[in-house]
Amino acid sequence: MTASEFFNMGGYAVYVWSSYGIAAVVLTWIFISPILNRKSIIKELRMKYRQQQRQQQESPE
């Protein structure tokens, strides 16, 4: 298959490439969102632990 045949997909380019394109977008999003989520959870928990430590240090006084 030549490069132009590849992109043209026998005239069905729109359908074939939209399908693969949408699949790529959806699957990438589903894969990446837990990764981003993890980063924000760790950040959130770090702040929370620091707050807790500070509270513990303050209370005995």
Added chain:
Amino acid sequence: MKLPAIVHKFSSPKNFYTMSGKLIPWFTWSFGLTLLAGLYYGFFVAPPDYQQGESYRIMFVHVPAAWMSMFIYMVMATSGAIGLIWRIKTADLMASASAPIGAAFTFLALVTGSLWGKPMWGTYWVWDARLTSELILLFLYLGFIALQASIEDPRNAARAGAVLAIVGVVNIPIIHYSVEWWSTLHQGATVTKFDKPSIHIDMLIPLLLMAVSFKLYYASSVLMRARGEILRREQNSRWVKEVVENDG
């Protein structure tokens, strides 16, 4: 019914977290390799179909996506049942982590089926048995997600979701059979050709490669989601504090 002690050992959130951490890279790399192999074979080795020309190549996404939509629902219902019966938290997590991934595959099966149908039948939607069943499956997934989202307590949300998923699993074959039966009655001109192209070996191989790659993708994604939720739920335990501290 008592489970062997080893199950309890591996189902502790901490062990699940550690073990999945080791598995995820392996799954991700294998996914990448099989994906590339499947795509290469599907575009450069598999010949054009004598009836549908090049458009049939959508099948390499459409069919594995549809297979995954069913497979993930089974996993969701099974892990939900395990969580419900034996009260294993990690099973609950697997069920709720699976739902958005399963819904995504169902959505993809519908969209790619629609895009495949347009050049074939001239319309974006056809009430053929497979697409109609997929649409109903999407409703079942969305119902599960909505139900869990509307219950605040995570334990109750998991249990309610599990009951719903189990009811859904019993109903899926019934719904499929009913829709197929209904579709054969009204078939008329729209004879579905979604299972033809008569499956040439050079078309079967990329199909199976894509199916395997999607399974590996699911394994990676579900474990990543479950781990994130574990960190949140076990945040007061010491091992989570260590993880957070040591994290890059």
Added chain:
Amino acid sequence: MTPSTGSAFVALIKRDLMLSYRHRNELLNPLLFFVIVVTLFPLGMSPEKIMLQTMAPGVIWVAALLAAMLSLDSLFKSDFEDGTLEQILLSPHSNAVMVLAKIISHWLVTGLPIILLAPLLGIFMYLPDDGVTTLMLTLLLGTPILSLVGAIGMALTLGLNRGGMLLSLLVLPLYIPVLIFSANAVDASLAGLSINGQLYFLGALLVLSITLAPVATAAALKISTE
């Protein structure tokens, strides 16, 4: 000395029927909805006899589905709100059996009237007599299924705010097989074809629902009442 499960079962049905009788105005609403929805179709499409006749089985059955779903609200809500439901679940009798009792009394005051209204709607939609008979037969087999499966959904969404919308999302997909086979049975009988297969299928669904739905509903109720 605790009463036997059998007599508790009957007692619960009697109590629910009495309560329904006291609130009989509320029961009318889903039935009126049923009738009104069907009348919308000629108004929205055309009053032409052939068109309405063709649409009749599907339209009447869809309206029945929606009316059955609306009627689910009266199934566990009031007992949930005044604490009776918890008492029933705590009783020494099997929860699934008690739930079945409640579903039966619910069907008697919601499903049964739907069946009795069918001839009227058949008249509105120009449905011939054998069509009406088949319609009533499918409703007789189908409405209990709708109550049984609907009970599961109702039990799952019991404690939630605005659980009503979620209930439709959960329950309507599960109603689809009943719709397909019932509407088709009526169509087939109008064409003079056999309806045995459809009726057997509905019968099978009914038996499956009677055995499994009360169990699932009881499990869901325990979750919702915590």
